Amino acid sequence: MSKNNDELFKNVISHAKEYGFVFQSSEIYDGLSAVYDYGQNGSELKNNIKAYWWKSMVQMHENIVGIDAAIFMHPTTWKASGHVDGFNDPMIDNKDSKKRYRADQLLEDKIARYEKDGKTDKAAQLQDAMDEALKTDNLDALRDLIIEHEIACPVSGTRNWTDVRQFNLMFSTKMGAVADDSDVVYLRPETAQGIFVNYLNVQKTGRMKIPFGIAQIGKAFRNEVIARQFIMRMREFEQMEMQFFVRPGSEMEWYEYWKETRLQWHKGLGTPAEKYRFHNHTKLAHYANAAVDIEFEFPFGFKEVEGIHSRTDFDLSQHQKFSGKKIQYFDPEINQNYVPYVIETSIGLDRMFLLTLINAYEEQDLSDGDKKDSRVVLKLHPCLAPVKAAILPLTKKDGLPEKAKEIMDRLKPDHNLMYEEKDSIGKRYRRQDAIGTPFCITVDHQSLEDNTVTIRHRDTMLQERVAIDGLGGIISGLVSWKNLLGK
Numbered sequence: 001m002s003k004n005n006d007e008l009f010k011n012v013i014s015h016a017k018e019y020g021f022v023f024q025s026s027e028i029y030d031g032l033s034a035v036y037d038y039g040q041n042g043s044e045l046k047n048n049i050k051a052y053w054w055k056s057m058v059q060m061h062e063n064i065v066g067i068d069a070a071i072f073m074h075p076t077t078w079k080a081s082g083h084v085d086g087f088n089d090p091m092i093d094n095k096d097s098k099k100r101y102r103a104d105q106l107l108e109d110k111i112a113r114y115e116k117d118g119k120t121d122k123a124a125q126l127q128d129a130m131d132e133a134l135k136t137d138n139l140d141a142l143r144d145l146i147i148e149h150e151i152a153c154p155v156s157g158t159r160n161w162t163d164v165r166q167f168n169l170m171f172s173t174k175m176g177a178v179a180d181d182s183d184v185v186y187l188r189p190e191t192a193q194g195i196f197v198n199y200l201n202v203q204k205t206g207r208m209k210i211p212f213g214i215a216q217i218g219k220a221f222r223n224e225v226i227a228r229q230f231i232m233r234m235r236e237f238e239q240m241e242m243q244f245f246v247r248p249g250s251e252m253e254w255y256e257y258w259k260e261t262r263l264q265w266h267k268g269l270g271t272p273a274e275k276y277r278f279h280n281h282t283k284l285a286h287y288a289n290a291a292v293d294i295e296f297e298f299p300f301g302f303k304e305v306e307g308i309h310s311r312t313d314f315d316l317s318q319h320q321k322f323s324g325k326k327i328q329y330f331d332p333e334i335n336q337n338y339v340p341y342v343i344e345t346s347i348g349l350d351r352m353f354l355l356t357l358i359n360a361y362e363e364q365d366l367s368d369g370d371k372k373d374s375r376v377v378l379k380l381h382p383c384l385a386p387v388k389a390a391i392l393p394l395t396k397k398d399g400l401p402e403k404a405k406e407i408m409d410r411l412k413p414d415h416n417l418m419y420e421e422k423d424s425i426g427k428r429y430r431r432q433d434a435i436g437t438p439f440c441i442t443v444d445h446q447s448l449e450d451n452t453v454t455i456r457h458r459d460t461m462l463q464e465r466v467a468i469d470g471l472g473g474i475i476s477g478l479v480s481w482k483n484l485l486g487k
């Protein structure tokens with residue numbers, strides 16, 4: 001990470017804390033590693049990102065419906081899905097520092113260093129060798145690469161490594177009072193399986209015709225060994241996933257469709273196109289016959305935000321096999337029964353949150369000659385902004401607070417608003433800029449005379465005077481989801 005990017009990232013993290021977006025979990029007990037809480041503004045922003053996803057996937061697609069499955073599922077689900085046996089990370093320990101690392105991440109860091117030093121041939125060579133070792137699950141080869149490329153433990157500085165071993169990422173717990181093995185249940189590591197096991201329920205009760213999709217937003221849990229980069233890699237996180245069921249043979253067409261559709265969703269927020277790129281997987285997950293990541297350029301480089309996977313009929317066939325229940329679709333158009341194929345779109349809500357925050361964060365120098373001034377502004381899309389408008393009486397007297405509260409009461413059933421009367425109007429504007437409030441409504445003495453207020457626009461800082469009676473319509477228009485979804 002360059003110094004500027006490093007600084008930017010640090011500033012975003014402290015801004016997130018200072019303005020009530022993200023807190024370390026259980027901070028008063030020194031926190032819990034890789035677990036975070038969303039504060040008063042963070043939870044609003046997160047809910048708005050969820051709404052954007054849900055509306056564009058479910059509301060805007062007549063053939064996609066949403067569900068909310070439980071986090072606990074029958075343990076056989078995870079045997080069938082392959083997670084009990086195959087949801088592993090290759091881990092290696094340094095014998096001197098006793099620190100544990102993901103072998104592939106040590107190698108990826110080395111590749112990044114080679115690239116930074118202009119040793120592109122070496123980087124490419126190592127990348128190929130690592131991909132091959134991962135593809136063939138060759139743990140010895142991974143260790144050999146770590147030794148060959150002289151990778152040392154960042155803590156002890158030594159190269160005294162153990163063998164590479166597989167480490168399962170699922171958290172387990174016991175259900176019920178009797179502690180024997182049959183009671184083991186897992187915290188789901190992906191929301192997708194809740195959709196697969198409900199495929200028949202939804203298809204039948206919703207009389208869904210292929211192609212159709214089932215969407216879900218919910219928590220997922222992974223015992224990540226290496227937790228880093230703030231909310232990028234967490235042990236408890238949230239996913240927004242959609243499984244799209246298609247006729248076998250048509251999956252590649254739908255794969256391309258969802259790849260493009262999902263990229264457009266990201267760009268819809270106004271993010272510059274060059275900040276995104278596709279990254280095709282060389283090592284495919286056990287269920288996929290094609291997979292691509294949508295990557296965003298974070299301050300620490302391009303990283304995955306969303307995956308589009310062609311999951312074949314793997315999951316439904318496995319659940320059919322393990323449950324003994326027939327999971328098939330009768331396709332009247334071709335007069336055939338089959339197990340549907342699946343295209344999955346899977347986005348991490350927390351990564352999308354971080355992306356949104358980084359993208360929106362701007363430090364502006366507003367100095368005018370000798371008059372020094374600056375502000376931090378979150379240029380969030382108005383649909384995503386935690387607070388849609390702040391209602392600010394110019395002073396605390398002369399009946400202005402009463403008038404402001406009247407406006408607040410009128411508008412708050414429709415919008416999340418904030419009332420503030422403390423400090424100078426300039427300071428209050430800055431506080432709203434810092435949380436991304438797109439509009440500030442100021443009630444002044446003229447408001448008492450002619451029933452008008454000023455609206456200040458966050459990005460331009462320009463103000464306009466409007467009638468109080470028209471305010472509801474104006475704000476509703478400015479924050480309408482039509483502005484995002486109606487294109």
Ligand code: GAP
Pocket residue numbers: 189190191192222224231232233234235237238239241304305306307344346347348349350351
């Ligand atoms: N159902 C497919 C699936 O879970 P994945 O690539 O493992 O695929 C999908 O995860 C998305 O979930 C990722 O693109 C990422 O945004 C998010 N994600 C995965 N692990 C995460 C973690 N430990 N912390 C935060 N987000 C994570």
